[in-house]
Amino acid sequence: MSIYDSDKLARMQVVSTTHSWFRRKRITAEERAAICAAYSGGYTEPKLGTRIGYFIFGSFIASAAFGIFSLLYFAGGGFSPSSIACGLVFYGLCCYAAAEIHVRSALTYRSGITHAFLCFGAVSALVGAGIFIDDPQGNKMWVSFLLACCCLALIGYRFRSGLFLLASLICLLLALVFCGFQLGAVGKSLAPFACMVLSAGCYVLAQKQGLPAAKEIPQRVFHLLEYASLFLLYLSGNYFVVRNLSEGITNESVDAGADIPFASLFYAFTVLLPFVYIILGLLRKNRTLLVSGLITILGSIATIRYYHSFLRADVALTASGSILILFAAWALRYLRSPRAGLTSVKSQGEDDEESTGAVSSIGKLVISQVVSGNMPDSTDSDSVSFGGGSGGGGGAGGDF
């Protein structure tokens, strides 16, 4: 079922593990060279930066191909919905074929080019299928999403792509929501809970790697699914999401003074779940839970502030900024010597320099964006006189 040949995949894995052993000084350079030579001929896996570059230019190739295809396909006129749908599905299948050929010929594992072709192909084919389904009232939306879920899951499984499996999970949840809304008031009320159960189930499966073919799926895919299912669990019960999704699908806004069913339950879920994540993360020493908790807590603050703004924005930002700094300062000092198995000292793990550099650059871009916000814009930049620009980061690399 997988497009990747298991022998070549195993060779790649042996070579990659060998490099990891060498970096940790477990084996000698001679041993590394001997193992790499004996296990050559496997797939090569591009690093993150290379994959991004490949994806960008792979997207350009797919776009250009779409342009040429459209010019040729529609040269004779005839813009009926079914002809457009046929064209889109055909183009999608061509992109899929290109992705298959690329993997087989280039012997590259997780190449950005493959992903670019697959993304363009999936979007095009699914839009084409959506036109075929022809559902102006939105009554068959759940069928569309279910179809998308199946297609994306198959592609994700065949190409070992966590992103496609994630997209498939999101489509499944949306299919569930739309199906619930089709079933009337009871279905509408139960839809968020069904999504929560599904997300939680997905998390348990991903954590235990309980799928039948789990052995052949790389660890990182499960890791991504763990994060995704935790965020989707949170979003399924977040008051803002539930309320807006409900209003968006039914095109009916909630009356003044009234509220959505189980509102207090959703409020409690929004507030408590991040803390549950953080506490479980600290108790189980699970970084996925901890990071998800820290990120979702921002969503909870934004949700509460959106509906119940009891502090002015400037006061809230200043106060919360001060509290965060004081808390982090205290925790950094308190955990300098390990307590309860926790420490604030950097672990001796391996850092991927490329990713660290990119993340650091993004961080500095954000910091400098704040500088630009605090600078007055007093003069016209068109004039030669100095001053009048504003600060901003250029993506400086490195740590500080």
Next chain:
Amino acid sequence: MSPFPDCPDELEVQGLLSAESKARIREQQPLAPFSLFFELNAILYVGVLTLSIGLGMFVYNNLSRIGHVSLIAVIGLISAGCFYVCYRKAPAFSKSQVAGSGALYDYLLLLACLLQVTFFGYLQYQFHPFGTEGLEFLCPAISCFAAAYYFDHLGALSVGITSLGAFFGITVSPLNARMYENFNSTTTVCVGLLLSVLLIAGGITGERRGVKSHFSGTYYQFALNVGYFAVIGGLFVCPAWGLFIPVLGLLSGCAHWHALRNKLFYFFLINLLYSYFAVCVIYCRLIDWIQFWGEGTIYLSFLLLLGSSVGMIAIIRSFRKKISA
């Protein structure tokens, strides 16, 4: 062969791994405590940004209610206090890279620099003590450069460079919409190129003299952004846009050479994307110049996009091979 083998035994049987190496691989590592280093740093980072934004908004909202002098004094005092605390904890100055005093002091220094920018901006907005030549940007720039070199802090250097850019009348953040509006005249394009050259000179000088040579990457990164924005702006707005083609070649060539010499893939990729976009702009200008409009142009454009993208992928592959060799 089993898929995904973690197979020291199998490798030993094949004679590829010695018994000692296998024992080292199997060696149990002592259970390390769970590190919260990155999480706590992220909280500090968000805290510093939130506080800085909050104080900026607070100043703006309370201009008429609280006395200007007291507000300026409070911001100035907090900034000065942060600088003082960092100064007390800082290791002795060294020309080379030194270990910082810790994450907390790094972020405290960053907060001091950010507040200082607010301080000078507010002072100028209210009392205009710096005239109209942009000294309100130059002062924090100088101070941040000094802090960056003294405390060995790349964040302070970034703030310094952005303030210097503002002194030149240029926004140097690709995230900021104003950067895209900056280079709308020949004058601003030339000023942008001048700033880019100055930044490159700053990086080269540091490397040659051995003074904080690790700062050069930051200088070059800003120079690349400003330089490309200026060149692309020049290609769009200048009547003699052809003059910018050699400048583009020079900038692209130098950046590629720097990336190759230092094995910087991220730098190479940014350079490649900027160059590709600039060449696309040149293509559009050429089409416009020779008035070659029609269906053939559309076909040609798509074919060129297709071919050039294949070429770019080949360049990326070749660069990766060169730096991995």
